[in-house]
Amino acid sequence: MTKETHPDKMEWRALYKAAATFKALAPWRWMREHHLFCVVDPEGRDTGYCGVTGADGEHTSLIVNLGTEGLSSYLTTLELGDVVDPLEFLFMQRCLMASYEDRDLLNKEDRDVIKGLGLSFRGRGAWPLFRSYRPGFAPWHLTSSEARFLRVALEQAVDVAERVENDPGLIDLVKHRTLLFRVPAREGDDIAWRDEQRPVPKVGQPPLPRPKLEVERARRQLEGAKSLDSVWEVDMFPIPQATHERKGDRPYFPRLALWVDRGTGLVVGHSMFGPVDSPDLSMATLRVIERLGVPRTIMVQRPEVAALLEPLAELAGIELKPVEWLDGIEGARRSMLSGFR
Structure with missing residues (x-):
């Protein structure tokens, strides 16, 4: 894997110059978020599907969707608008963003770069802010290649x-009918x-995960587990507290999995997962089954x-039932997430 490097002074200066030119033009006066166009990365890393925001006067930016x-x-x-939960939104986004913010939204690293370049900005919504968004991770500072593409x-x-x-x-x-x-x-x-x-x-x-179940191990864990005449609700969602494995690493939002007994409303299991494509939800469910029995x-x-649990459900003879709403999960979710506010 190529080591990610920080932008050098020349790359930063070129980026701030481009951001200043874009802001001076203020294309949000005649362009809307759905006016998409594309920029092919000269370095061949990606294609950026670009949208301009700020027509409502609230948040001016260029979003480069990767x-x-x-x-x-x-x-x-764009389709769901305010219906999208902000944290779920962070688990979806893959983009680079240049936005224009108030000074207090910049952190020390941002201000140090500006100071080092001898630049100054004044007023509300005048300070360029550059961020990289990756699914599951907190917005973060740009790498050298990201700065060049932005x-x-x-x-x-x-x-354009x-x-x-x-x-x-x-x-x-x-x-x-084209872009x-x-x-x-x-x-x-x-x-x-x-x-x-x-x-x-x-x-x-995005394609659903295709988990691999360790069948023999799962069979051993299921042996002796009693059968329950119960219904469980299972869900997994991000929690609003970013963390990291090592200092300096890009922070990520852990995902919390909950198992709730639908009849009693009690949380019968919970587990935390990091930013992996396919968390081992089946094995975590097996641990709950070993303790309580097979629902x-x-x-x-x-x-x-559903995709993560399907192999285990087939092996254990559990009915896997998709529904539109999980009352028990939602109640537990609200209760747990209230502690992060």
């Missing part, structure tokens, strides 16, 4: 926005950019949780 995963989460948030995206956003002001049809999805891509081509030491209208990529829900039914409301 790949189809980032595009999918962005479109989901700078390129800001520069290309200025090019200037033309869109005079020709709104340039990024009209209804008119073209405008800004595509780089290296010419010696320089990069030339051209427009391409490309089909809108197919996006959807008749497990109710779930998230497809991801």
Whole structure:
């Protein structure tokens, strides 16, 4: 794995310059969040699906959604709006963001970079803030490669926005049924950019996890477990307290799994998971089963949780029942999360 490095002074200076040019243009005056265009990373790392925010005067920014995963989460948030829980939103986002904030939203590292460059900003919503978002992790400072791509995206956003002001049809999805891509081509030491209208990529829900169950081990753990005429609710959700394994690591939001007896409303099990793609929910459920017994039914409301539990449910003969709402889980969730406020 390539070691992530911090931007150097030259990269920071170029990024702040691009951010200043973008802010001076203020394209949120004529562009909306659904006016998407794309920038291909000259270094070949990713494609950025870019959206401009701030038409409501509240939060001005350029959001560079990375790949189809980032595009999918962005479109989901546009569709659902305020319905999306802020913490669940952080578990979806994969993007880079340049926003313009009040000074008190910057931390010491941000202010030190600005001071080191000899820059100064004044007023509300005037301070550039650059952040990287990855699913499951806290917003974090940019790596060197992220800073370079965000700078390129800001520069290309200025090019696109200037033309869109005079020709709104340039990024009209209804008119073209395509997205405008800004595509780089290296010419010696320089990069030339051209427009391409490309089909809108197919996006959807991310693929469900395909867990591997240690069948023999699971069988041994199920031996002797009594059968229960009970229904459990099982769910997993992020908690609003970022943590990290080692000092200096990027903080992440742990996910809490709960097992609730639907009949009594009591929490019969809980487990914490880090930022892994497929937490071992089956083995955690087996530990609850060893202690209490095998339930008749497990109710779930998230497809991801159903996929994680499916191999165990088949092996143990447990009915796995998808539902739209889990009363017991929601009550326990509210009670537990109130302690983090």
